[in-house]
Amino acid sequence: xxxxxxxxxxxLHFAYQGRAVLEDIDLTLLDNSIIAVTGPSGTGKSTxxxxxxxxxxxSSDGVFAGQVLIRLSGRLVDIYGPELPVDALRRKVGxxxxxxxxxxxxxxxxxxxxxxxxxxxxxxxxxGMVETMLTRVHLFDEVKDRLNHDARxxxxxxxxxxxxxxxxxxxxxxxxxxxxxxxxxxxxSEKIEDLLVExxxxxxxxxxxxxxxxxxxxxxxxxxxxxxxxxxxS
Amino acid sequence: xxxxxxxxxxxxxxxxxxxxxxxxxxxxWPLFTSGQFFAILTGEWRPSNELFGIFPMLVGSALVxxxxxxxxxxxxxxxxxxxxxxxxxxxxxxVQLMVRFMAGIPTVIYGFVAIFLLVPxxxxxxxxxxxxxxxxxxxxxxxxxxxxxIVFFVSGLQNVEERYRLAVDALGGRPVQKLLYLQLxxxxxxxxxxxxxxxxxxxxxxxxxxxxAGNSVAAPxxxxxxxxxxxxxxxxxIAADFDGMQFKSIxxxxxxxxxxxxxxxxxxxxxxxxxxxxx
Numbered sequence: 001x002x003x004x005x006x007x008x009x010x011x012l013h014f015a016y017q018g019r020a021v022l023e024d025i026d027l028t029l030l031d032n033s034i035i036a037v038t039g040p041s042g043t044g045k046s047t048x049x050x051x052x053x054x055x056x057x058x059s060s061d062g063v064f065a066g067q068v069l070i071r072l073s074g075r076l077v078d079i080y081g082p083e084l085p086v087d088a089l090r091r092k093v094g095x096x097x098x099x100x101x102x103x104x105x106x107x108x109x110x111x112x113x114x115x116x117x118x119x120x121x122x123x124x125x126x127x128g129m130v131e132t133m134l135t136r137v138h139l140f141d142e143v144k145d146r147l148n149h150d151a152r153x154x155x156x157x158x159x160x161x162x163x164x165x166x167x168x169x170x171x172x173x174x175x176x177x178x179x180x181x182x183x184x185x186x187x188x189s190e191k192i193e194d195l196l197v198e199x200x201x202x203x204x205x206x207x208x209x210x211x212x213x214x215x216x217x218x219x220x221x222x223x224x225x226x227x228x229x230x231x232x233x234s
Numbered sequence: 235x236x237x238x239x240x241x242x243x244x245x246x247x248x249x250x251x252x253x254x255x256x257x258x259x260x261x262x263w264p265l266f267t268s269g270q271f272f273a274i275l276t277g278e279w280r281p282s283n284e285l286f287g288i289f290p291m292l293v294g295s296a297l298v299x300x301x302x303x304x305x306x307x308x309x310x311x312x313x314x315x316x317x318x319x320x321x322x323x324x325x326x327x328x329v330q331l332m333v334r335f336m337a338g339i340p341t342v343i344y345g346f347v348a349i350f351l352l353v354p355x356x357x358x359x360x361x362x363x364x365x366x367x368x369x370x371x372x373x374x375x376x377x378x379x380x381x382x383x384i385v386f387f388v389s390g391l392q393n394v395e396e397r398y399r400l401a402v403d404a405l406g407g408r409p410v411q412k413l414l415y416l417q418l419x420x421x422x423x424x425x426x427x428x429x430x431x432x433x434x435x436x437x438x439x440x441x442x443x444x445x446x447a448g449n450s451v452a453a454p455x456x457x458x459x460x461x462x463x464x465x466x467x468x469x470x471x472i473a474a475d476f477d478g479m480q481f482k483s484i485x486x487x488x489x490x491x492x493x494x495x496x497x498x499x500x501x502x503x504x505x506x507x508x509x510x511x512x513x
Contacts, residue, residue: 058403059396090406097404101397104420114405116415166405 006031036219094172100159102151157188262485294461299436301372314387337381390424
């Protein structure tokens with residue numbers, strides 16, 4: 001079965017505090033795949049990710065130009081256009097950060113948090129969904145007896161799987177991953193990699209990674225960001 | 235050398251705080267030895283009948299400060315929400331600037347403006363009488379304590395770590411959801427501290443209640459009654475007497491205010507200390 005186009009960027013340009021970080025990036029990415037972006041530190045890989053969920057708007061004095069289209073619910077949508085509110089975009093384009101960032105609340109509440117944002121509050125329904133999601137990221141057996149414990153008490157690897165589960169809770173169509181294993185040991189990284197390979201059946205994963213081995217193991221397409229340009233690697 | 239100076243300054247301020255307490259205790263000692271202390275706490279103020287009770291002032295102080303807190307809390311919380319999260323950045327800065335400016339206005343200006351604007355309104359539209367009553371004083375005190383509370387609230391709401399805020403943003407949380415589900419639960423120690431600080435400020439203020447509460451020595455039965463607070467009572471008695479029993483009775487007022495302030499400070503330290511431990 002041929003894959004559909006999931007993301008298109010046209011003449012993407014991003015400047016931060018007057019300095020160009022990304023220039024004229026034209027990109028076409030297919031769905032149900034893992035796309036890795038590599039490159040030296042400080043070249044704007046994380047900035048590139050934040051362009052796809054407009055998260056840069058929350059914290060920086062960035063200037064964006066160009067067009068980013070993402071196929072959401074079967075239709076290519078201009079994510080900077082007026083028809084898509086930013087909160088709706090971010091529910092469709094989830095994000096996992098470099099350093100795991102569980103919220104300062106229990107494991108259960110962390111996973112249920114996105115449902116609360118959507119207004120879903122039926123306790124039994126939420127409990128079932130939390131268990132399903134924790135099982136999906138292979139975390140349920142490890143935490144089932146301490147769902148009411150502070151999520152920050154989990155190990156780094158467990159925290160990152162928790163964050164992935166939290167991001168998946170609202171069924172995103174694209175998942176952005178900013179070096180998701182950089183703060184983890186090799187065993188925990190392996191578990192995350194296996195999970196990402198499973199996840200691409202359901203969504204498109206755009207991942208920034210420093211690790212060439214990891215990229216070779218799991219990525220379907222690899223790009224390198226250098227000199228403000230994105231180059232497709234063979 | 236500079237360390238010695240700082241140590242000396244710290245010692246001097248600590249010593250002065252204790253000295254104030256000891257001074258009030260010594261000057262009020264005749265009250266304790268004559269067994270009148272509790273009679274003063276619970277009795278009426280009728281100096282012509284040799285009755286020097288401060289119970290009406292205790293009620294007045296409690297009513298004025300609690301009412302001021304009730305009026306100020308929702309407004310201060312709302313302003314803090316706007317400054318911390320909800321408003322666009324230029325508006326946040328403008329409101330924050332205004333709040334800081336409010337904090338710097340001398341108390342007498344609030345009282346002065348209220349006498350010309352609020353008192354006539356209260357007299358003609360709401361409470362009748364002279365317009366000088368507990369309600370009028372507490373409304374102006376609410377305005378006076380608001381900047382103190384807002385500063386605490388904003389600091390608490392903005393202190394929530396950036397990574398948590400970004401996590402909620404990345405999940406599609408709207409600003410108001412981020413505020414209600416993340417920032418507010420995280421900021422409760424500062425919010426509690428702000429409330430206690432506001433209450434302490436309202437209880438300790440002299441000029442507003444002196445100018446606007448009416449200064450009646452009868453215990454107020456309702457918010458629209460005229461009343462006198464402990465601080466206003468001290469100011470009024472000290473201006474009229476310097477040696478008699480009236481004068482000595484104000485040390486009971488001083489002791490109560492001192493103990494109340496000490497409790498407020500200790501509660502603040504406890505709350506802030508606990509929140510630091512949780513980080």
